[in-house]
Amino acid sequence: MNAAYVPSDYLPVFIQLILALGFIVTTMIVTHMVGPKRNSQKKDDPFECGIPVVGDARTPISIKYFLIAILFVLFDVEVIFMYPWAVNFKQLGVTGFLEMILFMGLLLSGFYYVIRKGVLKWE
Amino acid sequence: MLPIILLSVFGIALLFLGFAKSKAILLPATLLFIAIAFGASFVDWGKNYMYFNDMLLSTNLSIAFTAIVLLSAFMVVSLSSSFLEDESAQPAEYYAIMLFSLVGAIMMISFENLIMLFVGVEILSVAMYVLTGSDKRNLRSNEAALKYFLMGSFATGIMLFGLALLYGTSGSFVLSDLRSYVNGGVAYGSPLLLYMGLLLLLVGILFKVSAAPFHFWTPDVYEGAPTLFTAFMSTVVKTAGFAALLRLLSFSFTGIYSFWGVILMAVTVITLVVSNFTAVYQSSFKRMMAYSSISHAGYLLIALTAVGQQSKQALVFYSLAYSVATIAAFGVLLVVSRHQSGEGKPTDESYDAFNGLARQNPLLGFIMTVAMLSLAGIPLTAGFWGKFMVFTTAANRGIFWLLVVAVLMSAVSIYYYFRVIIAMYLRDGQTTAIRVAPFYRYVLIAATILTIVLGILPNLVRSLV
Amino acid sequence: MQPTQQVLIPEVIQQIPLNYYLIFSTALFVIGIIGVLTRRNAIIIFMSIELMLNAVNMLLIAFSSYKSDPTGQVFVFFIMAVAAAEVAVGLAIIVMIYRNTRSIDIGALNKLKW
Numbered sequence: 001m002n003a004a005y006v007p008s009d010y011l012p013v014f015i016q017l018i019l020a021l022g023f024i025v026t027t028m029i030v031t032h033m034v035g036p037k038r039n040s041q042k043k044d045d046p047f048e049c050g051i052p053v054v055g056d057a058r059t060p061i062s063i064k065y066f067l068i069a070i071l072f073v074l075f076d077v078e079v080i081f082m083y084p085w086a087v088n089f090k091q092l093g094v095t096g097f098l099e100m101i102l103f104m105g106l107l108l109s110g111f112y113y114v115i116r117k118g119v120l121k122w123e
Numbered sequence: 124m125l126p127i128i129l130l131s132v133f134g135i136a137l138l139f140l141g142f143a144k145s146k147a148i149l150l151p152a153t154l155l156f157i158a159i160a161f162g163a164s165f166v167d168w169g170k171n172y173m174y175f176n177d178m179l180l181s182t183n184l185s186i187a188f189t190a191i192v193l194l195s196a197f198m199v200v201s202l203s204s205s206f207l208e209d210e211s212a213q214p215a216e217y218y219a220i221m222l223f224s225l226v227g228a229i230m231m232i233s234f235e236n237l238i239m240l241f242v243g244v245e246i247l248s249v250a251m252y253v254l255t256g257s258d259k260r261n262l263r264s265n266e267a268a269l270k271y272f273l274m275g276s277f278a279t280g281i282m283l284f285g286l287a288l289l290y291g292t293s294g295s296f297v298l299s300d301l302r303s304y305v306n307g308g309v310a311y312g313s314p315l316l317l318y319m320g321l322l323l324l325l326v327g328i329l330f331k332v333s334a335a336p337f338h339f340w341t342p343d344v345y346e347g348a349p350t351l352f353t354a355f356m357s358t359v360v361k362t363a364g365f366a367a368l369l370r371l372l373s374f375s376f377t378g379i380y381s382f383w384g385v386i387l388m389a390v391t392v393i394t395l396v397v398s399n400f401t402a403v404y405q406s407s408f409k410r411m412m413a414y415s416s417i418s419h420a421g422y423l424l425i426a427l428t429a430v431g432q433q434s435k436q437a438l439v440f441y442s443l444a445y446s447v448a449t450i451a452a453f454g455v456l457l458v459v460s461r462h463q464s465g466e467g468k469p470t471d472e473s474y475d476a477f478n479g480l481a482r483q484n485p486l487l488g489f490i491m492t493v494a495m496l497s498l499a500g501i502p503l504t505a506g507f508w509g510k511f512m513v514f515t516t517a518a519n520r521g522i523f524w525l526l527v528v529a530v531l532m533s534a535v536s537i538y539y540y541f542r543v544i545i546a547m548y549l550r551d552g553q554t555t556a557i558r559v560a561p562f563y564r565y566v567l568i569a570a571t572i573l574t575i576v577l578g579i580l581p582n583l584v585r586s587l588v
Numbered sequence: 589m590q591p592t593q594q595v596l597i598p599e600v601i602q603q604i605p606l607n608y609y610l611i612f613s614t615a616l617f618v619i620g621i622i623g624v625l626t627r628r629n630a631i632i633i634f635m636s637i638e639l640m641l642n643a644v645n646m647l648l649i650a651f652s653s654y655k656s657d658p659t660g661q662v663f664v665f666f667i668m669a670v671a672a673a674e675v676a677v678g679l680a681i682i683v684m685i686y687r688n689t690r691s692i693d694i695g696a697l698n699k700l701k702w
Binding site: 238279 | 624647652694
């Protein structure tokens with residue numbers, strides 16, 4: 001384990017980097033060259049399917065999406081407390097298990113509260 | 124540590140009580156919960172216990188601060204009956220958030236591990252962001268919430284960087300390890316990290332207790348937030364923040380007093396001068412109370428600057444006196460502004476709202492007068508003894524120039540506190556007799572009596588700690 | 589907590605000196621601070637604050653692995669969980685303001701002034 005890294009060790013990383021960048025650049029150039037191009041006033045407008053442009057592109061979205069996204073962030077992050085617990089599951093024994101059940105119970109009661117509040121109802 | 128567990132469970136219980144048909148049960152239930160937690164906090168009286176794998180330490184001092192915080196919360200909640208009349212309000216959630224925030228406050232008061240300090244600060248602050256913005260349709264409340272949120276999390280980031288540097292230099296988050304490191308233990312990193320870390324940590328917490336020059340958010344937030352939550356914020360957050368500072372500075376970092384002592388002195392002077400002179404120019408009562416709370420942070424900082432056994436007593440007594448008087452003052456403001464909106468007038472929170480109040484409502488006038496006298500530090504009120512004890516600590520430490528500044532500034536403060544009293548007794552106004560609900564009245568009267576009793580017999584509390 | 593624990597540091601980690609992590613985190617943190625102080629959009633200010641928190645996480649992890657002491661990483665877990673709660677509340681406040689004012693520029697918020 002005492003081998004110091006020499007510059008040549010980074011070669012694979014560089015190859016990967018060049019490949020990734022190269023792929024993006026090539027596809028962008030190729031699509032521009034190969035694809036057909038027909039420019040006109042109508043073509044360059046957004047929503048070209050015959051209907052005149054109406055209103056702003058930023059229409060309000062339902063608050064439901066926002067609530068669900070927020071709830072996802074909240075409950076999602078709590079998983080990080082389970083990783084160290086799972087790794088040390090055997091050493092922590094029954095006490096650790098009960099503590100985790102308590103933790104999950106608290107989360108679940110929060111989840112139940114969310115459901116009772118009707119946040120997840122779509123209609 | 125019973126109150127932490129109890130309050131968490133009670134908070135969740137309240138959320139579910141909110142689903143019940145009748146909202147009337149919520150207020151008594153919350154009061155009962157806080158009272159139980161208040162009683163339970165004294166279980167550990169006289170013992171020094173470590174809890175939760177050395178995360179929290181319970182001492183008589185921490186219990187005293189816990190009791191003050193719970194008492195303030197009890198009084199604030201008992202003034203909250205207006206929720207039940209308001210259609211858009213969600214009392215169950217407000218009460219639950221208040222209980223959760225108390226958990227955070229108790230963690231800040233009795234932490235032994237810096238992780239708990241961070242978690243406590245965050246529980247308290249996040250709860251406060253929500254309560255500040257709870258008046259959803261009101262633009263001022265929205266704006267206050269956003270300002271508080273952005274500034275508060277900025278301060279949290281700074282505090283965290285300080286904690287990380289302290290960890291890097293000492294290798295531990297435990298206060299006693301930090302103490303032995305500061306007093307000449309084995310160093311991991313350069314001492315520069317220690318000084319930078321402590322400085323950033325101090326900035327973070329001073330921000331939370333709104334000491335100048337980190338106070339600029341306070342007036343806006345206090346003015347924009349619903350009055351009830353302003354009362355909660357200005358008492359609970361401040362008490363908890365100073366308890367945390369006391370715990371840090373009087374235990375872990377006494378070894379480098381020469382470093383933070385100077386910084387705190389500078390902050391104290393700036394706080395006292397800026398807040399008192401700005402308060403003079405306010406026309407809004409609520410904004411004046413915001414600057415008044417900043418100036419009281421300044422007086423409390425004096426006790427911290429002259430840290431010692433006496434300063435613990437002084438901090439406990441001062442926090443108690445300040446909390447009780449502040450809640451009484453906000454309670455009267457709440458009654459008056461609700462009376463105005465009940466009569467269809469626009470809510471006025473300037474001094475003029477109190478014009479002629481005492482003619483028709485001698486009781487409210489008296490309560491407000493006692494609160495103002497106590498905040499100004501006039502003898503025979505609790506505030507006088509609070510200031511007296513704080514000044515004594517500074518005198519014992521030999522910091523006389525600070526004392527001179529503080530005394531001059533409290534002379535300035537008399538001007539703006541007496542403006543309210545003058546408006547109530549000498550100005551003409553159309554305030555008619557205000558009907559106050561009996562329970563509300565009892566709480567305000569109890570606060571007044573407590574202020575006077577502590578002003579006459581200060582040893583009641585002083586001998587305890 | 590003796591310096592002899594230094595032996596336990598995996599050699600791979602030692603390839604990069606601790607100071608580099610310190611400088612890197614400080615740079616990230618300062619970028620965050622500058623973002624908070626100069627931007628006018630509430631969401632971008634908020635992102636800058638998150639950047640500050642993540643700079644702290646980075647620093648804690650670096651210190652923690654150099655000391656072979658897991659406490660620092662546990663703290664990072666707490667910071668992440670608490671930051672998630674803060675994000676939820678913060679975004680809710682921003683959405684509330686957007687619904688009332690149709691803007692999230694903090695310049696539009698000038699109702700409260702002395």
